[in-house]
Amino acid sequence: MKTDDLIEALAADLPASGARQVERRLLLALVAGGLLVLLGVGLWLGFREDLGSAMMGPTFWIKAAYTGTLGVIGFWLLDRLGRPGSAIRAPLVALALILVAAAGFTAWEFLTMAEAERMPAVMGESARECAPLILILSLIAAPFVFGAARGFAPMRPGAAGAAAGLLTAGLATTLYGLHCPEQTASFVMVWYSLGIGLAAAAGAVIGRVLFRW
Amino acid sequence: MTDREAQLKALMLRGLDGDAAAWRLLLSDLGAHLRPFFRRRLFNGGEDAEDLVQETLIAIHAKRATWDRAQPFTAWAFAIARHKLIDHLRRQGRRPTHPLDEAAELFADHTVEDGATRADLTRILALLPARQRRLIEDVRLKGLTVAEAAANHGYTLTAAKVSIHRSMKSLNARFAPASEGAEDEDG
Numbered sequence: 001m002k003t004d005d006l007i008e009a010l011a012a013d014l015p016a017s018g019a020r021q022v023e024r025r026l027l028l029a030l031v032a033g034g035l036l037v038l039l040g041v042g043l044w045l046g047f048r049e050d051l052g053s054a055m056m057g058p059t060f061w062i063k064a065a066y067t068g069t070l071g072v073i074g075f076w077l078l079d080r081l082g083r084p085g086s087a088i089r090a091p092l093v094a095l096a097l098i099l100v101a102a103a104g105f106t107a108w109e110f111l112t113m114a115e116a117e118r119m120p121a122v123m124g125e126s127a128r129e130c131a132p133l134i135l136i137l138s139l140i141a142a143p144f145v146f147g148a149a150r151g152f153a154p155m156r157p158g159a160a161g162a163a164a165g166l167l168t169a170g171l172a173t174t175l176y177g178l179h180c181p182e183q184t185a186s187f188v189m190v191w192y193s194l195g196i197g198l199a200a201a202a203g204a205v206i207g208r209v210l211f212r213w
Numbered sequence: 214m215t216d217r218e219a220q221l222k223a224l225m226l227r228g229l230d231g232d233a234a235a236w237r238l239l240l241s242d243l244g245a246h247l248r249p250f251f252r253r254r255l256f257n258g259g260e261d262a263e264d265l266v267q268e269t270l271i272a273i274h275a276k277r278a279t280w281d282r283a284q285p286f287t288a289w290a291f292a293i294a295r296h297k298l299i300d301h302l303r304r305q306g307r308r309p310t311h312p313l314d315e316a317a318e319l320f321a322d323h324t325v326e327d328g329a330t331r332a333d334l335t336r337i338l339a340l341l342p343a344r345q346r347r348l349i350e351d352v353r354l355k356g357l358t359v360a361e362a363a364a365n366h367g368y369t370l371t372a373a374k375v376s377i378h379r380s381m382k383s384l385n386a387r388f389a390p391a392s393e394g395a396e397d398e399d400g
Contacts, residue, residue: 006267007240010274016231021278083279084292153276155296213272 022151023079029148030075030171033141037175040140045133045179054181063177063188069098070196071170077163082152106189124187126180133180134195135202137172138165145171146203146210154211161207162200169199222286229277240270247294253339253346254298261301269297340387345380348373 018024041047054060076091110118124130145168146161154160173196182188221242227235247266252259272293280289338346344366351362363373 003244003263003267003270004241006270007237007244010240010270011233011237014228014231014233014236017229017278019282083281083284083289084276084296085284085288086281151278153272153279153293153296155292213276 022082022148025151026075026078026145026148029144030141030167033144033168034171034175036144037137037141037172038178040137041175041179045176047178048181050181051178059183060177062185063192064174066098066102066188067170067173067177067192067196069170070095071167071174073098074163074165074167074170074200078149078152078160078167081154081156081160081163082149084153084155102185102189102193106185109185118186121184121186122190124182124184124191126182127187127191130180130182130187130191131195131198134169134173134176134192135199137176138169138195138199138202141168141172142203142206146206150210152211153213154207157211158204158208160211162204164207165200165203166196168203169196172199218285218287221290225277225280225286226282229280236274240273243273243290244270250294251298252343253341255343259343265297265301268301269294272297340384341380345376348376349380352377 048054073091073095076094077088080086080088080091110121113121142165146164149160149164152160173192182191221239224235224239224242228239244266247269248262251262251265255261255265273290276293280286338349341349348362348366348368351357351365352359357365359373359377360370362368363370366373368376
């Protein structure tokens with residue numbers, strides 16, 4: 001095909017494209033995926049029994065802030081990685097800051113604890129199932145997120161996949177907090193982070209295949 | 214450069230609103246810049262250059278929503294062209310030999326000289342047409358004799374000498390302000 005003919009063909013198929021179109025689709029996908037995860041948490045895992053009183057205290061919200069912020073940074077990273085020529089420094093710095101802050105807070109909690117309490121604080125009641133459940137919930141939201149993210153044009157499909165995984169897991173894990181009654185920073189830092197990290201790694205693998213263009 | 218940025222950006226914005234005439238103009242303009250850009254960077258004399266031009270135009274069309282209106286248009290378009298080029302080279306199992314980090318390089322008018330501040334060798338040689346460049350590389354970098362290089366590239370000995378002389382002269386002319394004392398590089 002001659003290049004001039006190609007240009008004619010492309011110009012003939014030119015629906016108007018609004019500003020931030022890809023992001024708006026991604027946000028819609030997050031709402032849809034989030035609702036499905038919420039349904040999964042409610043019907044399958046069940047909300048934590050003390051949900052009402054937990055929502056009155058700070059711990060519930062600190063957990064949600066940690067996982068929610070990771071999700072927001074995942075969105076930010078994905079948005080930057082998905083636009084050719086955009087810099088990803090700012091979201092990377094934000095990611096490093098939140099991880100350092102969370103690790104610092106956890107270390108402080110851990111070290112000020114009596115030694116006998118430390119192991120139970122890390123292991124909680126649900127150490128074994130935490131990361132797998134986060135992965136399963138992420139899997140429920142993943143088709144929505146990754147489907148919408150295909151509209152981007154990442155130079156590094158693997159990195160963009162990891163960002164999409166971080167976004168997905170941040171969303172899923174925040175909703176998982178409605179089920180999981182664990183209260184210590186040590187537990188969240190180890191097992192929540194593990195689940196989210198595994199989801200991001202899986203996202204990198206998926207992105208390598210799915211985000212080619 | 215700034216003019217071109219403003220001009221292309223205006224076309225892009227109209228294209229995003231569905232203006233087919235502006236889009237046709239933009240893609241033709243980009244195509245005309247991409248063609249020599251790819252040709253200079255491909256080892257096979259640019260046989261694949263036209264394919265790459267088309268691939269890049271298709272990508273620019275398909276991914277136009279990923280351009281952030283607050284971002285320079287040329288930087289975005291250049292990043293896509295570079296991505297397509299690197300993808301192509303990788304498929305061939307080769308690494309790009311030219312540093313590819315300046316949007317200005319793609320969109321600058323190539324007769325306008327921007328000084329020799331970034332005068333590393335590959336970049337300088339990249340300014341030459343492909344045939345001349347390969348001759349220079351053989352003689353000046355690989356250490357072949359002029360006769361050998363001429364035979365490799367189907368030049369007669371005299372034509373090769375003339376070509377090398379012209380290349381060096383034009384490079385010297387381009388980079389004269391920064392390379393005082395190096396004018397007599399070629400005899």
